[in-house]
Amino acid sequence: MSITVSNITKTYGAQKALDNVSFTIKEGEIVGFLGPNGAGKSTMMKILTTYLAASEGSAAVAGFSVEEEPKKVQFHTGYLPEHNPLYTDMYVKEYLGFQAETYGIDKSRIVEVISQTGLTPEAHKKIKQLSKGYRQRVGLATALLHRPKVLILDEPTTGLDPNQLIEIRELIKNIGKSEEHEKTTVLLSTHIMQEVEAICDRVIIIDRGSIVLDRSMEELKKGQQQIVEVEFDYRVETVALQKIPHVSKIENPGGHFVYNITFSTEKDMRPSVFDFAHDNGLKILQLHQKNTTLEKLFVELTGARK
Ligand code: ADP
Ligand code: MG
DSSP, rough: OEEEEEEEEEEEETTEEEEEEEEOTTTTTTEEEEETTTSSSSHHHHHHHHHSSOSEEEEEETTTOOOOHHHHHHHEEEEEEEOOOOOSSSSHHHHHHHHHHHTOOOOOHHHHHHHHHOOGGGTSBBGSSSSSHHHHHHHHHHHHHTTOEEEEEEEETTTTOOHHHHHHHHHHHHHHHHHTTTTOOEEEEESSOOOHHHHOSSEEEETTTTEEEEEEEHHHHHHOOOOEEEEESSOOOOOTTEEEEEEEEOTTTTSSSSEEEEEEESOOOOOHHHHHHHHHOOEEEEEEOOHHHHHHHEEEEEETOO
8 A cells, every 4th residue: 555544633722633534545546635625634644744743543655654654754755735835036956956955866856857847948947936837846846856656745736827727737647647657646635626537546535524435536427427508509309309328307497599418427428419419400509518426526525615
């Protein structure tokens, strides 16, 4: 096992931030640690990275106990904290050099992580001149410097604009998959369900200090429904729409030519809707696909506190 958490409880004064939490993560898995604000995600990550001691229970990372062998855990773990403190007056290269020196890492590694995290065009700049997205890349580059077996990323995309967000997600996915990092285990926290869908193999949902769901994405997607909202240029009979494969429900809420078609399949059904329109001489004016099930599940499990 790459990460083993056994009955971890953490109290801050009278408050239980984690309540008897257990899970294991295998080598090479990319796991989303999902939960609303205050659920206990950062607390768990701080315990796994040895920055915080648990009140009860035990945990091991890369085979080493966090309480007994914290140095070994740190050696094998790359950590991107929630509020990543960067020395903003330093140049990117200088900062990574300083980090490499602190941890006794060969300087040749700096160029590698700069290129791997897409920092090359910004490498000559001062950190304070970088956008939030590029600062996150510097944080990721730092976390990767010592070729860790386990990456722990605390809300790596929070505060990024939509383009930066997509880029950082791609980057994390690639780290999980690349040759060099073949067996890298990634645990990333987020409060966004779509983020888990975009990056992870598995999701662990935590709410008020307890785990409420632990399942592979494959398994989750099996029972998933998908709603395609489509507007045609003309009226369509419900019976005709029902001939499209996997249709389980058809709604025509506004009475206009807008239909909500629910499909019981994980397969993207938009092409079939296009084919239907084409075969019936209809034009599609609008089309949206909504995968509602995972989002709903998250809201239900975490009590929909917004
Ligand atoms: P998340 O990262 O999921 O938002 P945290 O692990 O940061 O959640 O926090 C879990 C709970 O513990 C919250 O209610 C938070 O207010 C509380 N908490 C976190 N850190 C401290 C601390 N140093 N002292 C007291 N309470 C804390
Ligand atoms: Mg947090």
